[in-house]
Amino acid sequence: MAVETLKFPGGPGPDPDMDMGQLLVAQQRRERLILAIKIAIVWVLLIIFLTLALLQFNFDPRYVFEHFNFVFLGLGTTIGVSLASVAFATILALLGAVARLSGNSIALGISGFYISIIRGTPLLIQIYIIYNGLPQIGTALINKGIPQGDLFILTAIQSGILALSLNYGAYMTEIFRAGIQSISGGQREAAESIGMNRTQILRRVILPQAVRVIIPDIANQFIAMQKDSALVSFMGIWEMTYRANRFARQDSKFMEMFVIAATLYWLLTIVSSWLEGRLERRMRHGYER
């Protein structure tokens, strides 16, 4: 059986006014470039101004140069802790979101309790409880003759990743939930109409589409995480904040050391934002005609 889509005849050859379009596009591009250059000049001036201002007030640039490398060595730890935490948080958030949308009383109860307790307490307290509080339980268990108690005694890095994952997992649950709910009801209905069950619908239809929506948000959470990871310096993890703090206290060079750390965090987020923008553009590209 032949069904043909209607075809319209082509236009009468190329548009003779093509030059005009190109002229307009070139002008727009030029104006955008000039604006960007002007903004860049303002940024450079602000940085010069801030640097000059600092140098007026007992700021030791030689100290900065000498200790820059020491702080810089913590960059890898900062990135590593953030990456590991955002990965675990993503898994937690996926489970949390599925639970929140499940309609199952146990799953709803657990996920609601988890989100409420994590969002209702400060991250710093959570870190203290996991790093300092849990070993107390572990020791008590070992004393009672349960050797598995040492599971509760975590290293600094493990505690840091656990705390950040649990914390971000709770906030990201809501992102995942919104992403899943942003997929139109029609998609679910179409999947139901060909006989799929709930799990199949989630796995084959809803999640592949929701992930597209969510990935930029996950990247944003990762950028936020890079800065919140500074909090794990309390456990003595040798990331950038801890390293900066060490010399700052020892030599009373607070401004110098924390300016180094701040600059490194700032550069890290600039690079991350740029990467995130590229990722977002690439994902959008795949969905366009």
Place this chain on the structure above:
Amino acid sequence: MSANEIIRVQDLHKWFGMLHVLKGVSFSVAPKEVMVIVGRSGSGKSTLLRCLNFLEEPSSGTITIAGQSLNIVAGTRYDHNKAIAMRLNTGMVFQEFNLFPHMTALDNVIEGLVTVKKMPKEKAIPMGIKYLQKVGLEEKKDVHPIRLSGGQKQRVAIARALAMEPKVMLFDEPTSALDPELIGEVLDVMKQLAFEGTTMVIVTHEMGFACDVADRIIFVDKGYIVEDGPPDQIFGHPKDERTKLFLEPIRKVQQI
């Protein structure tokens, strides 16, 4: 249920909150019959169709399709697994197509075969291509829905429903979201299906098409079936005053 019925609906009620949308509807459809449901917007005709495959949960009543029957009593939980099993007897085509945007046309068509019927992919692909051929879109098999026109999308959606080899095809205003010049290609596919003896229940506003293709038309108004008969009767000599009022402006337009 007699041998000459593939769908039987008895005393179907549907409530949305305190809104009584279907008020005890009963009808049956014979095998190979094409039944068109017409009515004003808000009359309950789409809800009626969607109750047939449990996309809307009926509030009470009995639905029997191809020998499988589900009796729903108001205020009690009903057997969801049975409802899901009964869905396989019906194929649904939606107003908004609802193709899966992350899959190619062919993957859309074979999704149910592979995921639900657990058919190996090598076997599902030739079947998928067969059904894409049936709607005239074999050459678009590797294209994602975003690159298809509205009419092409709807034809892929029809192929997706047909691939599950349902006993009955349900169409919920399949041309209402299409540009006028694209409606014809979808109606052509549906006419071909009717010609091949597919049992179909169609909600549509295309009265000309209904007149051509339908064996039977039911007119729904305010949750009741007001009139039930062949197209000649409904369009030529409607018995009920409400049917006359509904069709009057449409007949005037067609006379022009």
